[in-house]
Amino acid sequence: MRRMLLEGLFRRPVTERAPTVADAEIDALAARLGVAAKARLGRSLSIREVDAGSCNGCELEIHALNNSYYDVERFGLRFVASPRHADVLMVTGPVTANMREGLERTYAAMPAPKWVVAIGDCAAGCGVFSKSYAVIGAVSEIIPVDLTIPGCPPEPIDMLKGLVGLVEASARG
């Protein structure tokens, strides 16, 4: 193990370069977020993730955000275990009837200001599951959504871009 740790010290990091997000996109996001943020949070956001009915494909790519290539923590983005600690709610999946209450209660448990990011085509519009009796709708039909990141599943780099934009925008407020 010592050998691996030592090697780790000398090898170049695998981390990707930070994605660039256009100023215009950030301004647009900031405008959408409105006065709520007011630079209160600085450059860091805590994220609570809820699977409201996904196939787990989106979760796999959210997991990837934590690997050494994307390493979201360097942007001040951190996944937290409780909605009470969270600024951002990340939601995947078409919202199933059986998960509606879980989603609503998680959202309600978050302190303001709070933002919701809908991840993936299912969260955005129910994807291939839209005609099911067991699915009640896209995330925005249940709770207000601030940012949507499309894809099936969206690639980690696209999520990273969206989230970095959110950090910037909330700092600018």
Next chain:
Amino acid sequence: MSTLRTALLNAALTIEEQKPWPRVTVDADTWRQATLAIAAGNATLSGLWAEPRAVHMAVLDDDDGALMVLTLATPDGRFPSVGLTHPPAQRLERAIVDLYGLLPEGMPDDRRWLDHDRWGVRAPLGDGALIPADGAPYPFLKAEGPPLHQIAVGPVHAGIIEPGHFRFSANGEIVVRLEERLGYVHKGIEGLLTNTTLEAAAKVVARVSGDSTVAYSFAFARAAEAALGIGVPQRAIWLRALMAELERLANHLGDIGAICNDAAFALMLAHCGILREEVLRAAKATFGHRLMMDRIIPGGVTSDLDDVAPIKALTTRIRQRFPRLVELYDNTASLQNRTVSTGRLSPELARRFGAGGPVGRASGRAFDARKAPGYPPYGDLDFKVIRREGGDVDARIWVRIDEISESLELIEQIIDRLPPGPIAYPTAPALRERRVPQAGGLAHEPRDGAMEGLAMVESFRGDVLVWLRTDETGRVLRGTVRDPSAFQWPLLEAVIEGNIVADFPLCNKSFNCSYSGHDL
């Protein structure tokens, strides 16, 4: 089981045109006999599903992997319970009650399962009576008396994970009983596979469980090809296996990292995470999608492999780096202290529940759908079925470790021998020919032109089953899927008993059951 098979064929009222394995209609008595034979261990229950006026039971011969489907008509809405004598069927039966309103006579557990009283409709795929969506409370089984206490967890968990509820009854640190409540991500997949196009059905099946999207698309394509008599070019067959092994590699790497991380060994997660990411990048570079979603379709595959370099670079790199991680796992006593003898699954339970994948193979069940029933191109490839006897978290990690080596071998063999040629045949001509009645047909001509196919494919988690009925134009009339998790979830309840609460994450990750694939 071959004697059982013969007996069932003899007792059949009719034999339907289902390919490549027969589906026979039986009477209630034969249904009961078959159930007893399964409970006695003569064969394995591989699936149990319904349609509005019939129930189907897939039976698997563990030795040669041959399947057979029994069908029982349910004119009065009842059928003899399979779960009464064979517990692995109980949750599947509860799902049948919830979805179709059919009643398994004598079923030992009549609580609702997928139906949380939230759909606003009872038996949505059966008669579909409207009811208020009020989320009635769920009666958990009791374990009471001092000093027992309960711990309720979920459906929203601490990590980035699918939703489910776990109810622990504990005596101090020791778990006395764990009860799962699932169904939170029920998306009505069987309903979505009713009366739809082949393309739409393929897209839904690819999204049953995102981590097994290749395996599901593979099984769906094979079921459709069997039903409709569609040919597949050689190159596509080999590319399918390449994708399937890449998927296995990515998931096994992810699982090993995640299990070790739950034993507070984050270094392993970091390194496995890097390798996993590299698999996904190679998949993106070669097939255009990191998870290879929708890349396998009936008739072939949708993207060709133009450049083998990313795959070659990937296998070389994993061969360089992975052995060091294995050494690290093998030599870290603090890690093994958590994994060895934790969450032990007995070979007997694994066999009874037909546990697939690393869960079954770490408890001595040598079943791998790639070998038996087997499907191309695996018959032409050289690989071993990995098996361990320990049945603990450690054994499940080792099965994954050794399967990674086998997948690397397989990928290299495939790359070396990949045949040239087209990657897909159009399905349309096969379907047109089908419309013309063929001379000298089968002894049992399909009634009303319906055709059926059944396929089993080995996902990283175990065998997935897809059954499909189409009309002669290829339109999907009905379909069902069965995830390996269906039989693994109940075993997780069994293995945690007597372990400490803090070891639940390790047991859970070492099983890595699918929620979406279970809830359907």
